[in-house]
Amino acid sequence: MGFHTTPSHASKYLFRQLFEKDSSTYTYLLADVSHPQKPALLIDPVDKTVDRDVSLIHELGLKLVYAMNTHVHADHVTGTGLLKSKVPGVKSVISKASSAKADFLVDSGDKIFVGDLFLEVRPTPGHTAGCVTYVTGDDPNQLEPRMAFTGDALLIRGCGRTDFQGGSSAELYKSVHSQIFTLPEQTLVYPAHDYKGFVVSTVGEEKQYNPRLTKDEETFKGIMENLKLAYPKMIDVAVPANMVCGLQDPVPTTV
Amino acid sequence: MGFHTTPSHASKYLFRQLFEKDSSTYTYLLADVSHPQKPALLIDPVDKTVDRDVSLIHELGLKLVYAMNTHVHADHVTGTGLLKSKVPGVKSVISKASSAKADFLVDSGDKIFVGDLFLEVRPTPGHTAGCVTYVTGDDPNQLEPRMAFTGDALLIRGCGRTDFQGGSSAELYKSVHSQIFTLPEQTLVYPAHDYKGFVVSTVGEEKQYNPRLTKDEETFKGIMENLKLAYPKMIDVAVPANMVCGLQDPVPTTV
Ligand SMILES: [Fe+2]
Ligand SMILES: [Fe+2]
Numbered sequence: 001m002g003f004h005t006t007p008s009h010a011s012k013y014l015f016r017q018l019f020e021k022d023s024s025t026y027t028y029l030l031a032d033v034s035h036p037q038k039p040a041l042l043i044d045p046v047d048k049t050v051d052r053d054v055s056l057i058h059e060l061g062l063k064l065v066y067a068m069n070t071h072v073h074a075d076h077v078t079g080t081g082l083l084k085s086k087v088p089g090v091k092s093v094i095s096k097a098s099s100a101k102a103d104f105l106v107d108s109g110d111k112i113f114v115g116d117l118f119l120e121v122r123p124t125p126g127h128t129a130g131c132v133t134y135v136t137g138d139d140p141n142q143l144e145p146r147m148a149f150t151g152d153a154l155l156i157r158g159c160g161r162t163d164f165q166g167g168s169s170a171e172l173y174k175s176v177h178s179q180i181f182t183l184p185e186q187t188l189v190y191p192a193h194d195y196k197g198f199v200v201s202t203v204g205e206e207k208q209y210n211p212r213l214t215k216d217e218e219t220f221k222g223i224m225e226n227l228k229l230a231y232p233k234m235i236d237v238a239v240p241a242n243m244v245c246g247l248q249d250p251v252p253t254t255v
Numbered sequence: 256m257g258f259h260t261t262p263s264h265a266s267k268y269l270f271r272q273l274f275e276k277d278s279s280t281y282t283y284l285l286a287d288v289s290h291p292q293k294p295a296l297l298i299d300p301v302d303k304t305v306d307r308d309v310s311l312i313h314e315l316g317l318k319l320v321y322a323m324n325t326h327v328h329a330d331h332v333t334g335t336g337l338l339k340s341k342v343p344g345v346k347s348v349i350s351k352a353s354s355a356k357a358d359f360l361v362d363s364g365d366k367i368f369v370g371d372l373f374l375e376v377r378p379t380p381g382h383t384a385g386c387v388t389y390v391t392g393d394d395p396n397q398l399e400p401r402m403a404f405t406g407d408a409l410l411i412r413g414c415g416r417t418d419f420q421g422g423s424s425a426e427l428y429k430s431v432h433s434q435i436f437t438l439p440e441q442t443l444v445y446p447a448h449d450y451k452g453f454v455v456s457t458v459g460e461e462k463q464y465n466p467r468l469t470k471d472e473e474t475f476k477g478i479m480e481n482l483k484l485a486y487p488k489m490i491d492v493a494v495p496a497n498m499v500c501g502l503q504d505p506v507p508t509t510v
Binding site: 016017018019021024049197200 | 282
């Protein structure tokens with residue numbers, strides 16, 4: 001056991017992980033810097049950190065094309081709405097199964113390109129009914145090892161709760177086992193949140209050490225039913241906002 | 256502009272970044288996983304997160320050899336003392352210039368090996384009199400791009416304060432310019448802290464965008480003298496503890 005956590009194609013693609021401390025959310029920036037326009041995408045941006053993200057993108061000389069969500073978050077307001085107002089031309093992306101509004105609604109097997117770099121869409125419902133995992137491609141000109149942006153389906157040594165938003169522990173168990181644990185073991189796992197200070201894991205590690213998803217399905221369901229978690233603090237604010245990608249209130253377009 | 260943030264030698268070396276939220280400290284784990292013993296080192300471990308780190312090291316099958324500090328921290332207690340009590344054989348490492356106690360006191364140009372992987376010691380005083388930056392080697396069998404663990408000398412778009420612990424803004428300016436900004440532009444910058452959710456930067460980025468260290472020396476000194484920062488909260492607890500690598504009180508050896 002022991003995987004290096006850093007992909008190849010060092011000169012062609014750019015990758016940055018960013019953290020929002022109040023909600024412990026990770027935002028991910030990916031770009032093809034070998035392409036003349038340096039097109040980029042953000043996965044799971046947060047409203048509070050949009051200015052930081054826009055400034056970094058500007059400094060790195062990137063052109064933001066997509067602002068994507070893995071799912072309708074209940075713990076923070078997505079940054080996609082603000083990004084659309086601050087960076088002309090940015091398109092929001094979320095799964096069709098989420099029933100949310102966005103410029104592009106993606107479905108199982110869809111590919112999202114920035115330059116030569118692409119992400120595959122894998123449906124991973126269970127935390128919410130519309131959760132997807134975005135996985136970098138397995139072509140020779142893609143990143144190696146592959147990267148899986150798992151949202152709240154699979155967290156490092158954990159997983160998202162299943163008691164709200166069309167959640168289902170049976171669905172989540174099936175999603176992780178069929179859509180994530182079938183990826184190569186060295187695939188890097190980049191979740192939407194971490195609460196213990198982990199930054200990355202691998203499919204191999206989670207298959208061996210995830211305290212929930214290494215259990216059989218019945219045990220897993222028992223664990224998820226007995227978490228006794230509090231009502232999600234932000235859910236009544238965040239979900240309505242996130243159902244329209246953070247655009248429920250018209251955002252003043254002061255750039 | 257736009258560097259990929261991820262080194263090569265994906266199968267030979269392991270790298271993990273870890274975060275301690277209360278003090279916003281990054282801890283770094285490096286190992287040679289191609290070596291039969293999988294020897295590893297930790298840079299800037301925190302007392303509060305030692306159990307997490309020990310558990311990860313165990314799961315990854317690594318043998319922790321060194322627990323190192325970039326400097327005598329004033330904002331948290333180092334984990335090196337606890338690590339020595341919990342993992343037999345671990346040696347603590349700090350710079351000779353720090354005047355702190357440790358198993359190994361390192362000096363300019365020293366190399367610290369785990370398996371084939373090594374770190375070079377570069378003195379970078381100014382935040383404290385004994386600050387060092389640990390930089391991965393530039394041999395063909397080392398990581399590419401190189402990684403600089405800058406402690407509080409160079410932070411992402413910032414730097415450590417210079418008003419305590421033998422700090423000097425003139426010294427810090429000289430240190431960063433002569434010891435860090437002379438590294439290749441794609442060198443990855445991994446600081447001891449980040450307060451804005453950045454995870455990594457590069458030498459090229461900081462040379463271009465660091466709001467303090469891109470200024471001339473006189474302007475830099477003016478900035479540092481006018482920060483009006485509060486007295487460091489933890490300094491009276493942390494510094495005495497860290498001067499002896501966290502071992503001032505005998506730690507009960509319950510493993
Ligand atoms: Fe969620
Ligand atoms: Fe410090």
